[in-house]
Amino acid sequence: MAIHSVWGEAPSWNTLTEGLLIHILGSSAILAAGAFVGTSIVGLSLAIWVAATPNRGKRFFDLLFILPLAVPPYVFAYSYAELVGYGGWLDTWFGTTLDIKNIWGAIFVFTFTLFPYVYLPCRIFLAQKSHWYEVGSSLGLSRYQSQWRLIRPMVLPVAMGGALLAVMEVLNDFGVCKYFGIPTLTVGIMKIWTGYGDYVSAVRLALILMTLVAVILILQPSQKGNDQRLDRTDAKAGKYNALGALFASLVALLSLLLPLSIMIKGVWATGSRVFDHSFALAAWHSCSLACLSAAIAVMVAFAIEFGLRHFPSFLGRRSKSIVLLCYSTPGIIIALGLLLPIVGLDRWMIKNQWTTAVISQSLVLPVLALVIRYTSVAVKSAESGYATVGKHVHESAESLGVPLSRSVFSIDLPLLSPALIAGFVLVFVDVLKELPITMITRPFNYDTLATKAFFMASDERLRESANASLLIVMVSALVLLLLSKKLINGASH
């Protein structure tokens, strides 16, 4: 596909290079930078604050601050447009409307839907480093001082890794940017493809997108880089806590309570009319697809990280980079790029009369495409898991004569399990709200909650679409509830 895009005829490429491209790249860059800073600040501060709260509250907060991930950004955007627009609550109560449909509004939307990407790995990291508080107190530092001076510099690279995932998600977004009228790369790709029918220019744009992400990946700090650097800024301990609580409540309000209340309002008005048995079926499709894809993605991620840890090689690192790059490829290009070889395989099998069943019309296709797209999320998770496990663990296992085949189960998996479960949850929730791949690769009569929500929203029936959106959030909440205890607590042992 890449080769074709470089040599093929690209009728609309000239218009693109007439100046539009600069414009597109500029707005993509502002959006990406804004989301990077926004998710980092919100995610990291919350993680640090929650890590310092009493243990009983932790699980509640974890749930509260991971759950926003389950709200599809475009649903969030629609909800806020209603909230601050004509006839919304802001209008009713304060007689004013706010213009949110612009690039700053989009940064707001992405910050408050994607900050869990930063929050979750930071929380796991902090839970594993809780002994640093004791180190701090032996140095005569208060709990908050040790947090600020000792732990924050260590957790920064973890936060940046999470924020980069968020940035990739932002660069890949279509729904929010199209609705807000922001010409980003992905909007450009879709416009060129659907408007001009110019697939070649579209793929060329996608290649630019992938190159950008490759650059980001190269620039990414290594997990150990800043360990030695201590920040000398003083923290005001008592005040910080109260401020933290205020900040946490504000985030909970903005990221969850307000959009959820708009959704519930929509369900209240339309639920009885819209909700039928097809929702149960769609929910089932969503869950099984997400579960299957997430499980496979986690297994692949573990295999990659395990391999890299024990048999580091140039080839291994490169193949990992390819997996990470897939995350930045627009879903639709993954789906169509995968369809071609699979149809080829079908054709070959039918020609050889091996089978009449066709793989390209089965669930194999969406699962494979989703795994390709989201394995990087699980890889990132597993990587941060391994970052906390010293190499000496393996060395001592080896010196004790434990074969690698046994240490997989007795050492690597147990140590990594919180990170892998985190990866599972992230991929599960991602697949649950995923659209382009599911939409184009699904078999006949196979609705998911995300496709239901999307079609109603694209028909400008936002209140009806709230039914499916709310179900997505509820299913995600359930999965989080089941796994969150294992997730963070497991990490501290």
Next chain:
Amino acid sequence: MKNFGKIFTLAVASALAACSGSANKNTEKGEVNVYTQRHYDIDKKVFEDFTRETGIVVNVVTAGADELLAKLETEAELSPCDLFIAVDAGGLTRAKAKGLLQAYTSAVIEKNVMPAYRDTEHLWTGLTMRSRVIAVSTDLKVAEPKNYEDLASPIYKGMILSRSSSSSYNQALLASIIHAGGSETAQNWAKGVVANFARDPQGNDRDQIKDIAAGKGKIALINTYYLGKMQISDDPIEKSALDKVRIIAPNQDNRGAHINVSGAGIAKYAKNKSQAQALLDYLVKPEVQRQFAGANQEYTVDGSFTSEGVLGKLGKFKVDTMPLQILGEKNPEAIQIFDRVGWK
């Protein structure tokens, strides 16, 4: 470790269940596989009625037109698709240009679909029609626009609200203006409209009406289909916004208001050809057309202009009779113009 066991078991179980789920087919009278861009509840009901009447099972995949076309193209002769449905002439024209459709016509189609709403080589047939009309604020202080062309007039400076140029509705409208007046006229028009914008393009069709109600601008373009949906909406905000605008059917003294159709064509490699033909004939039958018009606020394609609700109130108006396939042919040029004049 227990966790992994659980997750793995769950995954395998769901895989098995997911596979078994798609195998429930009642194919005594055959089936017909539809790739459709129409994602409306009424379509689902119409397909169910069709199955009840004929015994033919309708299987559906819904997605965007170009995604479906790319899928059709890649699958080629292995494609399961029998009938392709798109919501604008652009999608249908692209399907034709890529050679993904096969010709079909019948007495039922010729009787119920006006020639302007069909492909000249019978590769696709219109199913429903929509028009793009002008909404103006009830407190507009200057003369109301009568034509699309008027929107470029400097008297409307700072008044016009629009959605982005990535909307296929705006692209098709500009394509019709290119057809009517030539490229240069069209580009000057687009430039003039951009100069009159009250704000950067954003939101969807209904948002433009809400923004007029909120006082952000005075004039917007909207599809009749959304207008009707706003009128029958049970959301009080939408109704109250609609009360603050007047609707104008443009270009009544010349070519008529711009229209577009949703339509269908038989896929080139259709395996269930006769069933697909039966379904296509069924969709243009007067009683089914009335259902599209009533429940979905669209116009029928027989030229009688039958519609209900707010669209009935808007009355019969003159529509542009240009061959619709030109909308698809001029679409790329329209986007080029939008990009050139900075219509975001």
